[in-house]
Amino acid sequence: MGSDSQSKLPIIEFNEENMTPGTTSWLLTSDLVRQALESYGCFLAKYQKISPELHDKMFKLSKELFHLPTEIKVQNTSDILGFGYGTNFSIMPLVEYFGIENGATLEATKEFTNLMWPAGNQSFCETAFSYSKFLSELDHGVMRMVFGSYGAEKYCDLLIKSSFYLMRFLKYRTPEVDEIDIGLHPHVDKDFLGILDTNQVTGLEIQMKDGEWIIYEPSPSTSTFLVIAGEPFQAWSNGRVYAPLHKVVIRGTEEKYTIGLFSFMREKVKVPEELVDDENPLQFKDFNHLDFLEFLRGGRYKMERPIVAFCGI
Numbered sequence: 384m385g386s387d388s389q390s391k392l393p394i395i396e397f398n399e400e401n402m403t404p405g406t407t408s409w410l411l412t413s414d415l416v417r418q419a420l421e422s423y424g425c426f427l428a429k430y431q432k433i434s435p436e437l438h439d440k441m442f443k444l445s446k447e448l449f450h451l452p453t454e455i456k457v458q459n460t461s462d463i464l465g466f467g468y469g470t471n472f473s474i475m476p477l478v479e480y481f482g483i484e485n486g487a488t489l490e491a492t493k494e495f496t497n498l499m500w501p502a503g504n505q506s507f508c509e510t511a512f513s514y515s516k517f518l519s520e521l522d523h524g525v526m527r528m529v530f531g532s533y534g535a536e537k538y539c540d541l542l543i544k545s546s547f548y549l550m551r552f553l554k555y556r557t558p559e560v561d562e563i564d565i566g567l568h569p570h571v572d573k574d575f576l577g578i579l580d581t582n583q584v585t586g587l588e589i590q591m592k593d594g595e596w597i598i599y600e601p602s603p604s605t606s607t608f609l610v611i612a613g614e615p616f617q618a619w620s621n622g623r624v625y626a627p628l629h630k631v632v633i634r635g636t637e638e639k640y641t642i643g644l645f646s647f648m649r650e651k652v653k654v655p656e657e658l659v660d661d662e663n664p665l666q667f668k669d670f671n672h673l674d675f676l677e678f679l680r681g682g683r684y685k686m687e688r689p690i691v692a693f694c695g696i
């Protein structure tokens with residue numbers, strides 16, 4: 384166990400003003416965001432667009448989702464590894480999750496809702512859609528800031544246009560006597576950028592660059608999110624952005640719920656020439672993000688740094 388996240392990780396506020404590209408506060412925030420991702424691979428984002436009411440409603444509806452019968456839940460499938468429903472993993476028995484592929488679109492949210500609630504659940508559909516839409520705006524805002532801060536803003540629109548999301552709902556039950564307390568094994572995310580929201584239960588632990596593990600303490604303010612970089616973002620930045628190893632360990636007696644929005648790119652991911660010079664030679668070849676996800680099949684997702692094996696130079 385290490386120290387807690389509130390004292391270690393940068394906290395960055397996002398508002399109308401500093402999310403407007405070109406303003407002085409946007410430029411200042413852009414540098415803070417880039418530095419945070421380079422130093423920690425993650426930071427806490429204060430983002431009021433998701434109100435406490437919306438947060439509470441989304442988590443209440445998420446609990447209802449996990450209460451559905453198993454025969455309904457297993458219908459949430461996807462061709463992409465890890466995008467559908469998952470549960471009862473022998474090496475991490477506590478976690479159960481759903482995924483909405485193309486989350487942040489109304490069509491996919493409707494389709495998922497109708498699959499889970501054939502008689503309809505308008506409240507879930509509307510809430511999940513507005514929640515994921517607001518989070519996707521934060522995701523775009525963060526990307527624009529990082530690209531801008533590297534002087535690589537001209538590559539941002541194409542990638543953002545090609546991006547899509549996995550909206551993931553996770554639940555971790557508490558371990559029974561003699562059961563392991565691992566919720567998620569240590570892993571580095573395979574998305575470009577992820578945004579995580581949680582109920583007030585600790586469990587997520589993140590490894591810092593110096594090897595120390597810190598415990599993510601959910602903020603009492605429900606408008607605080609954890610923004611965390613995945614390996615593809617690290618590759619795009621030619622190794623500048625850090626993609627931290629993290630895990631979930633359930634030590635208490637309360638169930639943990641998480642909601643995450645993770646971005647993926649359809650457009651080829653290419654290190655900008657602005658990030659390559661004599662001191663920083665090219666570390667990663669151009670790659671297709673979805674091919675990377677295919678590459679992870681057959682147990683390769685357990686590798687320590689699969690992106691290096693996939694497209695490292």
Ligand SMILES: O=C(O)CCC(=O)C(=O)O
Nearest residue numbers: 553572579587631641643
């Ligand atoms: O539940 C959490 O806090 C972490 C989730 C996570 O790391 C993931 O879905 O990749």
Ligand SMILES: [Fe+2]
Nearest residue numbers: 570571572629
């Ligand atoms: Fe993760």
